[in-house]
Each structure stands twice: as structure tokens, then as C-alpha cells.
Amino acid sequence: MIDITIAACFAISAALIIYHHMVYPMVLSWYAKRHPAAKIKHVERGYKRGQDDVECADVTILVPAYNEEKWIAEKIRNLASLDYPKKHYQVIIACDGCTDRTVQIAQDTIQEAICCDTHFEIRAFEQNRGKVALINDQMKTITSEITAMSDVSALISIDALLVANRHFQDRRVGAVNGHYQLLSCGSQGEEKYWHYQSDVKQSEACLGSTLGAHGALYMFRTKLFEPLQHNTINDDFIIPMEIIRKGYSVHYDQNMVALELEATNTDNDFKRRLRISAGNMQQAVHLADLFSPKYKGVAFAFISGKGLRLIAPYLMIACFALSIALINHPVFLVGTIAQASLYTLAALGHVFPKIFSHKYCQLLTYIVAGHTANLIGGLRYLFGLESTRWTRVQ
Structure with a gap:
């Protein structure tokens, strides 16, 4: 009887892991092909002025910055080059107690000829309060219909605002990703x-x-913004999800591109994923009501994606422990050996990336490292060890 119970627990844990990693993406893909999202017509404007310009929503691009001297000049030049009526958008660079040359470089860059037609504001604050406090403070000053948030190290496609504007013509759309x-x-x-x-x-x-x-x-209707709790970790997840709570939809458009310039390596990527994982645990607690069936497709995706991702490392540990408990049975002996082999291969791929360089080996390493970060990050949040301050990963 005990063996049957252990085997049943193993089967349930393994089924959930397989569902999250394989079945859910397949179901999503299958459903999307049969129920495609509404297509937004994209028109190439090429900086030409037209009658549609007067109908463009006013946009404020908010760029929170902390010690970004490496990227700030390119970011400003990128934002000055956007194909959108100049009178309908402005840029706020909010520098949160920077200790490097971010502010000076930003002030020098906006004097360049390429930036002269764009309204830039460099707001330099002496005290470092953290990103969430900075966003809450700056959102009080924004009166435009639409707010765009963008990281300093990401360059955005020149027609990004035009693409988003077409989505926002539907009053049911609260945010665009x-x-x-x-x-x-x-x-x-x-x-x-x-x-x-x-x-x-x-x-x-x-x-x-x-x-x-x-x-x-990402962009959202300014009036839908709710001040973030001071300990919010993943603000870019909480803000759109709060908008969904209000009954609006959040669209995704692959033509609205953000190109990340900052290269990653194994160490800084793992630190970043630790913080994101802590935020995932926080948002599951804060947004628990979105698991309710009344949110239909959103609840299904939230449970199948974020929800199962949170508990996946615990399920993996359970599968390994339960298979060891039944190792006298041939099937579970094979299962134990298979799991141990996969985790060993992932560890070797992390320690010796040049030797274990096959794409599938690297993918396995990345997935296992992600679940490890998920486990540690979630526990860090639960035990109150995660800071909401800015972190610069070198």
C-alpha cells in the first residue's frame, strides 16, 4: 500500500512537470492556430507626416536609470530617432542617485543635433530610493494618455510607438507588450x-x-496605473497584471521590438534569474485571485505557466526522492538513473561549457539552472532575504 502511494505521488509530480514543459506549450500553440489573436494592420510611415498624426495618443517614455553610463547615450539617441510625431511624445530619464557619470553623459547627449527636436527631461535625484519608489514618484508627474517603460540597455524599434498606438485605438486594450x-x-x-x-x-x-x-x-494607459507596493520585485509583471484585474486586455506585438545590448554570462544571468524567481513567488501571492476560473484564459495561462514554474523545482526534487524510495523496482531504478544522469550532465555543462557545448546539452543546463534559481529565489522571498534595491550585475 505504501509503495502504491509513493508511486502515485511520483506519477502526479512527473505528469505536472511534463505538462508544464511540453504539453502546455503544445496546447497553447494548437489553440493559437485555431483562434488567432486579432491582427493589427501595420503601415510603413517612414517619418512622413499624415492626417493620422493628429490622432496619435500622447506618450511619455519613462526610463528609470541607475549607474547606466555605458548605455545611456545610445539609449537617448535611439529614443530621439523614433518615428512618431514629436509633439506627441516626451522622454523622462529618471536617474536614481547615480554614482557614476550617467547624469553628465545624459545631459551632454541631449544637446546633440539628433536630439534637438525631441523633448527630453533629465531628472537627477541625489538619493537612491530604488526602482519601485522611483516609478511611483515619477508616475505622479505623468499626464499623457500612454506611458511607456523601457530599460536603458534596450534599444527599441523606431516604429514601436506607432505599432502600440494602433493597439490602443481599441479602448479595451490596457497595455501592450x-x-x-x-x-x-x-x-x-x-x-x-x-x-x-x-x-x-x-x-x-x-x-x-x-x-x-x-x-x-511595454506601454500602458496612464490612468490605469496603481502605485506599487514598496517591496515589489517584478514591477514589469505586476503593472500589466493589475491592469488585467481591472478588466482590460494586454496585447503582445512581435513588431514592437526591444533589443537588449547588455550581454550576459553564466554568473550574471543566474543572479538575474534569482531575482526574477523571487519576484515570481511574490507575484503568485499578490495576484493569487487571478488563478480564479472567472479570469478564464488568463487563469489557465497563469496556472499552467507561472504557477507550475514556481513549484516545478519542488516537483523535480519529489520525483527524484520518490524514485529512490522505490529503487528496488526496475522501473524506478531506471528512472533514478535517468534523472541522476540528466542532472549530472546539466552540472557538467555548467562547469565545462566548452566541452559540453552541444546545443541540447546547453539547453538542458540552462533549464536546470533556471529551476535551481527558481528554488533559491522563491525561498529567498519567503524568508525575507530579497532586496528591492537596484542591482548592477557585471
Whole structure:
């Protein structure tokens, strides 16, 4: 009887792991092909002025910055080059107690000829309060219909505002999420993972809304913003999800691109994923009501994606422990050996990336490292060890 109970627990844990990693993406893809999200007509304007310009929504681009001297000049030049009526958008660079040359470089760059037609404000604050406090403070000053959030290290496509504007013509749309793309990946595993995430985001749109956004670029109706709790970790997820709570939808458009310039390596990527994982645990607690069936497609995606991702490392540990408990049975002996082999291969791929460089080995390493970060990050949040301050990963 005990063996049957252990075997049943193993089967349930393994089924949930397989569902999250394989079945859910397949179901999403299948459903998306049969229920495609509404297509937005994209028109190439090429900086030409037209009658539609007067109908463009006013946009404020808010760029929170902390010690970004390496990227700030390119970011400002990028924002000055956007194909959008100049009188309908402005840029706020909010520098949160920077200790490097970010403020000076920003002030010098906005004097360049390329920036002369764009309204820039460099707001330099002496005290470092943290990103969440900075966003809450700056949102009080924004009166435009639309607010765009964008990381300093991400360059956005020149027609991004035009693309988003067409989505916002539908009054039911509360936010629009852009496509995140890496200029340089730390590994083939990381590259494949982000392709997977983009496919999921695109498929989620057919369910009514994508979940959250990426801080590199997303836009929302200013009036829908709710001040963030001071300890918020993943602000780029909480803000769009709060908008969904209000009954609005969040769209995803792969033509609204944010190109990440900052290259990653194994160490800084793991630190970043630790923080994101802590935020995932926090948002599951804070947004628990979105698991309710009344949110339909959003609840399905939230449970199948974010929810199962949170408990996946615990399920993996359970599978390994339960298979060891039944190791006298041939099937579980094979299962134990298979799991041990996969985890060993992932560890070797992390320690010796040049030797274990096959794309599937790197993908396995990246996935296992992600679940490890998920486990540690979640526990860090639960035990109150995660800071909400800015972190600069070198």
C-alpha cells in the first residue's frame, strides 16, 4: 500500500512537470492556430507626416536609470530617432542617485543635433530610493494618455510607438507588450529559451491577454496605473497584471521590438534569474485571485505557466526522492538513473561549457539552472532575504 502511494505521488509530480514543459506549450500553440489573436494592420510611415498624426495618443517614455553610463547615450539617441510625431511624445530619464557619470553623459547627449527636436527631461535625484519608489514618484508627474517603460540597455524599434498606438485605438486594450530580443546570448541554451518565451507570449495573446511584460519595453494607459507596493520585485509583471484585474486586455506585438545590448554570462544571468524567481513567488501571492476560473484564459495561462514554474523545482526534487524510495523496482531504478544522469550532465555543462557545448546539452543546463534559481529565489522571498534595491550585475 505504501509503495502504491509513493508511486502515485511520483506519477502526479512527473505528469505536472511534463505538462508544464511540453504539453502546455503544445496546447497553447494548437489553440493559437485555431483562434488567432486579432491582427493589427501595420503601415510603413517612414517619418512622413499624415492626417493620422493628429490622432496619435500622447506618450511619455519613462526610463528609470541607475549607474547606466555605458548605455545611456545610445539609449537617448535611439529614443530621439523614433518615428512618431514629436509633439506627441516626451522622454523622462529618471536617474536614481547615480554614482557614476550617467547624469553628465545624459545631459551632454541631449544637446546633440539628433536630439534637438525631441523633448527630453533629465531628472537627477541625489538619493537612491530604488526602482519601485522611483516609478511611483515619477508616475505622479505623468499626464499623457500612454506611458511607456523601457530599460536603458534596450534599444527599441523606431516604429514601436506607432505599432502600440494602433493597439490602443481599441479602448479595451490596457497595455501592450513588446518582443524582447538579445543582441548577444550567453549560450545557445539561453537563445533557445528566449525563442520559447516569445512563442509562448505570442500564443498567450489568443487567450485574451499575455501575462505580464518585459521591462525592456511595454506601454500602458496612464490612468490605469496603481502605485506599487514598496517591496515589489517584478514591477514589469505586476503593472500589466493589475491592469488585467481591472478588466482590460494586454496585447503582445512581435513588431514592437526591444533589443537588449547588455550581454550576459553564466554568473550574471543566474543572479538575474534569482531575482526574477523571487519576484515570481511574490507575484503568485499578490495576484493569487487571478488563478480564479472567472479570469478564464488568463487563469489557465497563469496556472499552467507561472504557477507550475514556481513549484516545478519542488516537483523535480519529489520525483527524484520518490524514485529512490522505490529503487528496488526496475522501473524506478531506471528512472533514478535517468534523472541522476540528466542532472549530472546539466552540472557538467555548467562547469565545462566548452566541452559540453552541444546545443541540447546547453539547453538542458540552462533549464536546470533556471529551476535551481527558481528554488533559491522563491525561498529567498519567503524568508525575507530579497532586496528591492537596484542591482548592477557585471
